[in-house]
Amino acid sequence: MLSGLSEWFWQERLWFPEGLGWADLEDRDGRVYAKAHDLWVALPIALMFLIIRQIFERLARRVATPLASLLGVKETVRLKAPHNSTLESYYCNITKNPTQSSVASLCKQTGYSERQVQRWFRRRRNQDRPSLLKKFREASWRFTFYLLAFIAGLAALIDKPWLYDVKEMWEGFPVLTLLPSQYWYYMIELGFYGSLLFSVASDVKRKDFKEQIVHHVATILLISFSWCVNYIRAGTLIMLVHDSSDYFLESAKMFNYAGWRNACNYIFIVFAAVFIITRLVYFPFWIVYCTWVYPVTIYEPFFGYYFFNGLLMVLQCLHIFWAVLIIRIAVRFLTHNEKVDDERSDKDETDESEEEEEEEEQAEDKKHTKKNGPMLNGHSVHNNNHSKTE
Structure with missing residues (x-):
C-alpha cells in the first residue's frame, strides 16, 4: 500500500511540465542534481540548531547574558503569588x-x-510570562542566525545571473546543476526552520502564534518541494528576500528589551522600510510574477506549478498580515513619537518594580483602613469601643 501511495505521489505528471520527468534529474556527465532523500540531512541539522541554541541561551554566558547586561537588560522583578x-x-x-x-x-x-484575589491572579499571570532576559536571548539567537544566513545567501548568489534578472532562474529548467553553496544554503535554512517548529512550544508565546506555525510549515514545505523538483534558483531568491529584513527586527527587539528607546525606534523604521520593499514589492511583483506568470509562457501549467505558487500565496498573505501590524506601529511612532512596542507580545500587567508595587499596595491599604478599619488577612477589623464587663 505504501509503495503504491509513493508511486502515485511521485508520478511525473504531478510535478513536472509535459515531456519532463525524474529521468532529467539523474546525475550524469559530472552534473549533480538535487534528490528528495537529501532532505533527511536537515533533521540532524535541526537537532544541532536546538543544541547550539540551548548552549547559546543558557550555557554560553560569554555571549548573550553579558551582552544583555552591557545593554542594560535586567531580570524582571516580579512578586510571586x-x-x-x-x-x-x-x-x-x-x-x-x-x-x-x-x-x-x-x-x-x-x-x-x-482586591487580594485580583492581585493574586495578576501576579500569577505575570509569573508565567517570560522575563526580558529570556526574550533578549531568543532575539539575540535569531538575530545571529538571520544575519549570518543573509550574508551567506548573498555570498552564494552575488555572482549568479538570476539575482539580477529573475527570469534567469528558469533558464534550462529543470536541468539545473546543483552547486555546493546551494546545497548547504538549503539544508541549513531547512534545518533552522525545522528547529523553530520543534521549539515553538517553549518559545515566548505571541499573539500571532498560529500565524507563526502556518509560516513555519509553509516555509518548510516550500523549501522541500522546490528542492525535490529543482526549483532551487527560485528557492534561494525567496530565502534571501526573507532573511534580508529579519535581522533588523530582532536587533530592534534586543534594544527594546534593553530600554534603548531611540535605537529601537530607528532600527524598527529601517526594518519596516526593508520589509515593505522586499515582502510587499519585490517578492510579489518580481519573484511571484516570475513563478506565476512567466513559466506559462514556456510550458503548460501542471499540479506542481499550482502547488508551488499556492505556498507563495500563503506566505504573501502572512506578509500582508504582518505589514499591517508593522505599519500601524511605524505610523504611531512617526506621528505621535510613541515608543515602538511589539504588538504581538504579551506584556506584564504592571511595569512597576517590586518596591513601587509594594508602595502602591501600602497606599491602597492605608486608604482602605481609613475607610473600613485596619486589615487582617484581607478582612476589615473594626474597633470595638464597648468595654468588656465581668
Missing part, C-alpha cells in the same frame, strides 16, 4: 482571568478580599 491551592486549581484548570462573579465566589472560598 502566595501559594493557595484553591486559586491555583482555578488558575490551572478553569481560567487565568476570572470574571467578577467568579472573583466573588473565590473570595468566599479563600477568605481573601476581592
Whole structure:
C-alpha cells in the first residue's frame, strides 16, 4: 500500500511540465542534481540548531547574558503569588482571568478580599510570562542566525545571473546543476526552520502564534518541494528576500528589551522600510510574477506549478498580515513619537518594580483602613469601643 501511495505521489505528471520527468534529474556527465532523500540531512541539522541554541541561551554566558547586561537588560522583578491551592486549581484548570462573579465566589472560598484575589491572579499571570532576559536571548539567537544566513545567501548568489534578472532562474529548467553553496544554503535554512517548529512550544508565546506555525510549515514545505523538483534558483531568491529584513527586527527587539528607546525606534523604521520593499514589492511583483506568470509562457501549467505558487500565496498573505501590524506601529511612532512596542507580545500587567508595587499596595491599604478599619488577612477589623464587663 505504501509503495503504491509513493508511486502515485511521485508520478511525473504531478510535478513536472509535459515531456519532463525524474529521468532529467539523474546525475550524469559530472552534473549533480538535487534528490528528495537529501532532505533527511536537515533533521540532524535541526537537532544541532536546538543544541547550539540551548548552549547559546543558557550555557554560553560569554555571549548573550553579558551582552544583555552591557545593554542594560535586567531580570524582571516580579512578586510571586502566595501559594493557595484553591486559586491555583482555578488558575490551572478553569481560567487565568476570572470574571467578577467568579472573583466573588473565590473570595468566599479563600477568605481573601476581592482586591487580594485580583492581585493574586495578576501576579500569577505575570509569573508565567517570560522575563526580558529570556526574550533578549531568543532575539539575540535569531538575530545571529538571520544575519549570518543573509550574508551567506548573498555570498552564494552575488555572482549568479538570476539575482539580477529573475527570469534567469528558469533558464534550462529543470536541468539545473546543483552547486555546493546551494546545497548547504538549503539544508541549513531547512534545518533552522525545522528547529523553530520543534521549539515553538517553549518559545515566548505571541499573539500571532498560529500565524507563526502556518509560516513555519509553509516555509518548510516550500523549501522541500522546490528542492525535490529543482526549483532551487527560485528557492534561494525567496530565502534571501526573507532573511534580508529579519535581522533588523530582532536587533530592534534586543534594544527594546534593553530600554534603548531611540535605537529601537530607528532600527524598527529601517526594518519596516526593508520589509515593505522586499515582502510587499519585490517578492510579489518580481519573484511571484516570475513563478506565476512567466513559466506559462514556456510550458503548460501542471499540479506542481499550482502547488508551488499556492505556498507563495500563503506566505504573501502572512506578509500582508504582518505589514499591517508593522505599519500601524511605524505610523504611531512617526506621528505621535510613541515608543515602538511589539504588538504581538504579551506584556506584564504592571511595569512597576517590586518596591513601587509594594508602595502602591501600602497606599491602597492605608486608604482602605481609613475607610473600613485596619486589615487582617484581607478582612476589615473594626474597633470595638464597648468595654468588656465581668
